[in-house]
Amino acid sequence: MYRYDEFDHDLVRDRVAEFSDQVARRLSGELTEDQFKPLRLMNGVYLQLHAYMLRIAVPYGTLSSRQMRKLAHLARNYDRDYGHFTTRQNLQFHWTKLAEVPKMLAELAEVEMHCIQTSGNCIRNVTADHFAGASADEIADPRAYAEILRQWSSLHPEFSLLPRKFKLAVIGAPKDRAAIQTHDIGLEVKRNAEGELGFAVWVGGGQGRTPMIAKKVRDFLPEPDLIAYMEAILRIYNQFGRRDNKFKARIKILVHEMGEAEIKAAIEKEFAAIDKTNMVLPRDAVERIEAYFAPPPFETRVNGTPAFDRARETDSEFSGFVERNVHPHKMPGYAIVSVSLKPIGGTPGDITSTQMDAVADIAEQFSFDELRVSHEQNLVLPHVKLEDLPAIYARLREAELATANLGLVSDIICCPGLDYCSLANARSIPVAQRLSERFADPARQRDIGELKIKISGCINACGHHHVGHIGILGVDRKGEEFYQITLGGSGDETCSIGEIVGKGFSSEGVIDAVETIVDTYLKLRETPQEDFLSAYRRVGEAPFQEALYAHAA
Amino acid sequence: MSAKSKNSDLPLVATANDLRTGAVVYRGVDGAWQRDISRAEIAERKDAAADLQERAETDLAVRVADLALIPIIRDGAFVRPAALREIIRATGPTIELPASQARP
Known part of the structure; x- marks a missing residue:
């Protein structure tokens, strides 16, 4: 696991001291909220419905036991005894007191954790395949590259005030377990015909109000060019990304408006123009980082189990x-x-x-x-x-942590929604809870098979509803919660954006609607091995629409 | 930062988050910010709402953040926010929190 060097320690310690001073100045009235808000956001502090929320980065989703125990300690002593893991491999505390944040940050620094760049228009926490370094299908551990990108992007002066936030994800296997095609930049570590390491590079993916699947701009970027190529993409985005309209400011809109050929040409031109004297990523530097992610001392002799x-x-x-x-x-x-x-x-x-x-x-x-x-x-x-x-x-x-439902209908992704979030239009957690209760029977879940339900409480899509096999989006319709259903989304290597199946449902009706969709799938699947997504891709939305709406026609 | 007027439907109360703790608070008739909406000053008319907003904004310096005037519904002595979002702010998440040793 990566360990901080003296630069990391100094950087985080300085940042804690700086933010402690900023909090003190806000509490004394020396700073106004308008002055303070961007400063607190840079340190992962949001103001939500009921309290401040602290978002803690978990780089590439890797934690030691010591770090997890520190999170437990913070939950017990500064929050309400629990935390919430998010769809970006971060942890959020929802009941934080501003006056206590500096102490929390100081405690996090003790275990090499921080909240830097978990908010704001900068390069956010770099995510990675959660099976990195372990899965049988891996070409190389993506976390070494994710760590290199974290070091490159941390407080990068040129990319600290981008048009909008910017998210990177890295995988090291052909199976995409990190949804790279829905990120601003997605990287897949691969080898070329000569056996050299490099990356397939995807740009311009994202969810939110305008969901887009990323475009592949390089099928193979040699490893030494990684940083220079990232700089080229970010420079194009920084220069041409829209700053006049927040809703059109992500790189996905730039890619869409320029077109695939033009954005590729612009990136390549910028890449060619970059002075690479100090931008080449040397193999020995990669090896130095890779050493932090060296495989643990596995026992090689297994005498049965x-x-x-x-x-x-x-x-x-x-x-x-x-x-x-x-x-x-x-x-x-x-x-x-x-x-x-x-x-x-x-x-x-x-x-x-x-x-x-x-x-x-x-x-x-x-x-x-x-x-x-x-x-x-x-x-x-x-x-x-x-x-x-x-x-x-x-x-x-x-520990009540043995629920056997990975990838099944009750393994639901869900944002905090209107129960916590100041941006939400509708609640999402109660919908997830009622759905899991409706499908609680383990035998029924296993019979249904792989099925990913994802729920968002607003169009910002933190619950990834666009790439849910069944996606649910909560909206506010004349003061009442209403839920729109999409079908056929997928966040894996066969990435697709779900299609709206028809008019939405009330809070009461949405659970029955999902059950109708599931029952329809069970009737039309060709074999028990044909999973929901495969069946949907074969038959389209018509049978589901008929099941949901025919009686209303 | 000026207050947000999320809705012009009268009557209104002033709500915000306590600057230090982030807790949801309402401005009472005595100028104190407290958790109980039933003790909030209620503005029945537009001019009273503007006056309430002006007085509440003076507290943005060191006492509260994210000030807003929100519509309420009165039923006798009972006062509640009109919008679901504000009901949830007033009463907390509609779900059971996962830990039993909740910190106040």
Whole structure:
């Protein structure tokens, strides 16, 4: 795991001191709210409906047990004993007191964490595949590049006042588990025919009120050119991105308005013009960073897995957990375990301080002290022995963290919505809770199979509804909550934006509507192996529209 | 920062977030900002609302942030915000919070 060097320590310490002074000046009245607001946002402090919210960066979604325990400590001592993991691998505290933020930041700095660039028109937290360094299909660990990009983009003077916020995501495998095509820049680590490392580069993806799938501007960017090419893209955006209209300021609009060919040409021209004397990314620098992400000391000799085999045969609930929440690891005898933060009837992404401590203990004992946060608001134990799985499962059950629903209908992505967020138009959490209760039966969930429901409480789409197999968008219709449904979205390597199925539904009606959609899918699928998205792509929206609206015609 | 007039429907009360804690507060007749909307000063007419806003804005320096005048509904002695957003601000999230040891 990356450890701060002296520059990182100094930078974060200085920033905490600077913000502490700014908070004191605001509280004394020396700074007005208009003066203070951009300063607090630069440090991840928002003012939401009920309180201040503190957004803490979890770079590329990687956490140590010590860091998770610090988050638990903050939840207990400064907030309401829980935190909320977001769709950008960050953690939010929703009940923060402004006067206490400087102390919280100082505590975070003790474990090499901060809130810098979790808000504002800058390059935000760089996200990555949550299975990085563990998955069997990986070309290279994307976190080394994500860390290089984090260092490059942190307080970068040229890119601190962009037209709008800017989000990067990096994957190291052909399977896209980080939704790179819905980011401002998405990078896929790959090798060329000569075996050299480089990147496929995608630009101009995004969700929000104008969802766009990113365009591939380079099929293979050689590794040494990474930083210079990023600079070229950001310079084009900084120069030509719109600043006259907030809703048209993201790079996706620039890409759309210029067109794919023209934006590619502009980036390449800028890239060619950049003085690369000090911009080449040397291999030894990459290797220095890669060393921080070196594989843990895996045991290479596996003499069977009797405890694991026996538990699978005798414990059907454990077997169900393995089927859904355990994924293949690149090392024989090891597995990746997803820890669902989607209990039936719970709030997606929420976790109590007690649970944070429990999962930190489990990671320390069984997963080389490492945890991941997924953009789907779950946690991951990336490196566990198969033979330890029964013990891990027992510990997760004890902590009420053993819900076996990864990728199923109750594994819902959901933004905080109108229960917390000052931008929201409608509540999203109660919809997620009622949906998970409606589909609570594990056997029914398994029969339905892979199905991603994503819910946003406003058009900003923090709940990723555009790329939900079933997407739900809450809107305000004459003072009442109303929910629009989209079908066929996907955030993976087959990225697609969902299509609006028809007129929206009331808060009461939306649960029945989703059940109608699911029942329609079950009737029309060709085999139990044909999942919802495949079936939708085969038949289109007509059968679903008929099921939802025919009776109203 | 001037107050936001989110709705001109009368009657109105002044609400904001406490500067130090972020807690939702309402401006009472005595000028104090407190959590209970039923103790808020109610502006029945436009000129009273403008006056309330002017007085409330003086508190933006060190006491509150994100000031707004919001419409309310009165039923006898009972006062509640008119809009769902403001009802949620007044009463808290409509969902059960995940931890039992909630900090006040």
